Amino acid sequence: MTSDLQAPASRDGNAAMRVASGIRDAIAHGDLAPGSRLRQEEIAERFGASRVPVREALKSLEAEGLVTLVPNAGAWVSRLTLAECEEVYQTRERLEPLLLAHSAPHLSEADLDRLEELAAAMSSTDDVGEFVRVDREFHMLSYSRAETLMLGDLVERLWNLTQPYRRAYTVLADADTRRIMHDEHHLMVVALREGDVEGAARTIEGHIRRTRRLLSRHPEVFTTSG
Amino acid sequence: MTSDLQAPASRDGNAAMRVASGIRDAIAHGDLAPGSRLRQEEIAERFGASRVPVREALKSLEAEGLVTLVPNAGAWVSRLTLAECEEVYQTRERLEPLLLAHSAPHLSEADLDRLEELAAAMSSTDDVGEFVRVDREFHMLSYSRAETLMLGDLVERLWNLTQPYRRAYTVLADADTRRIMHDEHHLMVVALREGDVEGAARTIEGHIRRTRRLLSRHPEVFTTSG
DNA sequence: TGGTCTTGGATTGGATCCAATCATGGAGTA
DNA sequence: TACTCCATGATTGGATCCAATCCAAGACCA
Secondary structure, three states: OOOOOOOOOOOOOOHHHHHHHHHHHHHHOOOOOOOOEEOHHHHHHHOOOOHHHHHHHHHHHHHHOOEEEEOOOEEEEOOOOHHHHHHHHHHHHHHHHHHHHHHHHHOOHHHHHHHHHHHHHHHHOOOHHHHHHHHHHHHHHHHOOOOOOOHHHHHHHHHHHHHHHHHHHHOOOOHHHHHHHHHHHHHHHHHHHOOOHHHHHHHHHHHHHHHHHHHHOOHHHHOOOO | OHHHOOOOOOOOOOHHHHHHHHHHHHHHOOOOOOOOEEOHHHHHHHHOOOHHHHHHHHHHHHHHOOEEEEOOOEEEEOOOOHHHHHHHHHHHHHHHHHHHHHHHHHOOHHHHHHHHHHHHHHHHOOOHHHHHHHHHHHHHHHHOOOOOOOHHHHHHHHHHHHHHHHHHHHOOOOHHHHHHHHHHHHHHHHHHHOOOHHHHHHHHHHHHHHHHHHHHOOHHHHOOOO
């Protein structure tokens, strides 16, 4: 019980924030699958905190939609149906062009170089995990210069909601589809370099739309076999 | 073991939920102005609870953007600048046509009759408080038949964010502007009756866009004089 | 034998207590 | 007079304890 043996958990930020980030990451990385039950005490012990900050963290995650909270019953990692996932993509289709328009004018040359690097890395890798990771970095970087109150956070949350399924259906893309995705990424960088915000916005919209339609052809990703 | 995977039906009634709703309503009704400090103990006493559920409620409200939480300092009702308010309206401009498209096919005749009633009530009242209240009911009813995972809640949150400012700039609309707003409402009902989802979506988009432009002509609403 | 009731354990929800942190104001000094 | 430093009170953050609720297994009875 003496705290000398147990190193006090890192002090930056408050505990609830740390716990929330930890759970978010665990979900994103696939360590916590959709449908998994989240027991407060278990989480508390895992993060070296008491249950109070855990409950606050779960409240935040519920508001983000990542966790489903049932009074007097418990918390589960949210599970999406195909229809719900399509809804998230429809929403992204509307919001990300807007967010990109906010960010595009402030992207530096270095940002654009990095975007090109990431696009190239995506077309050369065969590892799905790596692809998904780089894909996320690519898009988030393209939005990173937007100075927004909530739109940026909102889009990131939408990505988080579908992250567990992204890997699953990325495997299913055939060579042609992958080629088209890479072309779209490249087109987007070109448009951004030319200062063609409208063109970049249209490209990202089409990109998300195409991904959504790919998704809807693979309902097997969402079968609740577990 | 597998019984942990599916969440049982929800049951409402915990304190954190009540507190969150209470604060939300207080902000919406203007009892809590943007910038107001929220002291945990004060709130706890007001709702007859302890500080623990209050802290959970504040976490939720922070995730919604209604409350700004500063570690080790406290909580304040979020205050928007003009630019941030315009961002919310830009976001609504993209999302509400989509949400309306989800809802429109499921609106009943009774719903449409009620919408017409509300539109008429808006054009006949001179009381600003009444107008704002009915306006919200009108739009929320038009979305109420959408069966969405998050889009419906998301739009409602966006409305909540700007609710404190809506009353302020509604006063500033001249007779012409009000007339146009009423026409738009009526046009929307007509399009919905005809089953013209696309037309209704365009109408609501134009309606929000017009409101946003009206808003940007009245920066004085956002001067931090208080 | 089948259904209902009860009881125990497990888990969440809430209250109280203690620790950590921050703002405020006053004393002391150049 | 103005600036620094420190002490003190107020407020938030976290831990522990207790109450309420739910689920499941087994007892009881028709």
